[in-house]
Amino acid sequence: MSQRIPVIIDTDMGVDDAYAVMLAFSSPLLKVLGITTSYGNVAVDTSTLNAIKILELLEKRARVAKGASGPLFGKSRNYSNTRGAFLHGKDGLGNVGYTLPDPVHIEVDSDAVSYMAELIEKEETRVTLISLGPLTNIATLLIAYPDIRKRIDGIAMMGGSVYGGNMLPAGEANIVADPEAAQIVLQSGVRIVMCGLESAEKAYFIKDDLEMFRLIGGSVGRFYYDMSRDYLAANEKLTGERRAVIYDSVPVAWLINPAVLRTKPCYVEVDLNGQYTRACTVTDENCTDRRPNTMVAFDLDRDIFVKMHIDAFRRYR
Numbered sequence: 124m125s126q127r128i129p130v131i132i133d134t135d136m137g138v139d140d141a142y143a144v145m146l147a148f149s150s151p152l153l154k155v156l157g158i159t160t161s162y163g164n165v166a167v168d169t170s171t172l173n174a175i176k177i178l179e180l181l182e183k184r185a186r187v188a189k190g191a192s193g194p195l196f197g198k199s200r201n202y203s204n205t206r207g208a209f210l211h212g213k214d215g216l217g218n219v220g221y222t223l224p225d226p227v228h229i230e231v232d233s234d235a236v237s238y239m240a241e242l243i244e245k246e247e248t249r250v251t252l253i254s255l256g257p258l259t260n261i262a263t264l265l266i267a268y269p270d271i272r273k274r275i276d277g278i279a280m281m282g283g284s285v286y287g288g289n290m291l292p293a294g295e296a297n298i299v300a301d302p303e304a305a306q307i308v309l310q311s312g313v314r315i316v317m318c319g320l321e322s323a324e325k326a327y328f329i330k331d332d333l334e335m336f337r338l339i340g341g342s343v344g345r346f347y348y349d350m351s352r353d354y355l356a357a358n359e360k361l362t363g364e365r366r367a368v369i370y371d372s373v374p375v376a377w378l379i380n381p382a383v384l385r386t387k388p389c390y391v392e393v394d395l396n397g398q399y400t401r402a403c404t405v406t407d408e409n410c411t412d413r414r415p416n417t418m419v420a421f422d423l424d425r426d427i428f429v430k431m432h433i434d435a436f437r438r439y440r
């Protein structure tokens with residue numbers, strides 16, 4: 124087998140983040156070096172606890188480092204009390220996180236940014252960052268360690284959109300949480316794959332998929348089924364569709380099998396000043412007067428996506 128891709132996962136651990144982490148650890152193609160956490164779906168202390176609990180459920184040993192509790196500048200549009208709690212439950216894990224035992228094994232580091240730098244510098248090959256939440260930790264890393272970008276192979280991120288938002292009319296939640304951080308990352312020169320709403324909203328499971336996970340995945344499958352029940356209902360209230368949208372598995376799925384996405388090189392930046400469009404990822408699909416800085420995902424093959432999760436749950440039996 125060719126060399127595994129070393130990755131660090133940065134997450135605001137909610138329901139869809141938990142799927143992404145499960146998928147990443149299941150893959151023989153990825154080597155998860157560590158997990159860093161931030162605010163977002165829940166407050167950072169909760170997302171850190173959730174990360175630890177999920178690792179223990181999956182029986183994976185990796186260090187977890189706690190990161191940002193808010194955006195780089197100004198006050199966060201705190202969606203952990205609103206959209207986050209509504210979709211992901213008060214605990215971020217579909218209101219069933221309490222059924223997981225209190226963690227015993229996993230070490231927690233208090234500084235996500237220096238932990239990321241340490242992991243990246245230690246690794247022989249260049250590391251890929253998987254971004255599943257606000258981009259605050261990653262932007263801070265790029266500012267605090269300006270040379271580190273040479274050691275980063277790319278950033279596979281769930282965030283942004285081309286045609287409209289979910290948190291605001293033109294803003295996707297991870298970008299809305301910290302637009303300045305997102306802009307720093309997009310302008311950093313690091314290779315980026317932006318898995319925004321065009322692909323991520325097609326990354327959904329229906330009730331039958333969830334039933335299948337429960338049947339094949341042992342205690343892991345059962346927990347994910349339970350975790351997804353309120354999430355499915357909340358998604359339906361929000362969109363009218365009975366679908367559990369698993370946004371955050373998309374960048375992980377792409378790393379495992381790029382055929383899952385249709386991508387196109389584009390020039391993307393974040394509108395930081397718009398009265399109605401602040402936090403919008405403005406995408407120049409034709410790169411009219413700029414060179415592309417981002418591979419943007421425009422479509423997702425749901426059959427491949429679902430199959431990958433079935434295979435993943437099989438590995439946890």
Ligand code: RIB
Binds near residue numbers: 163
């Ligand atoms: O807009 C979807 C994103 O916001 C996902 O990463 C979800 O977990 C939340 O962070």
Ligand code: CA
Binds near residue numbers: 135255256
């Ligand atoms: Ca997330």
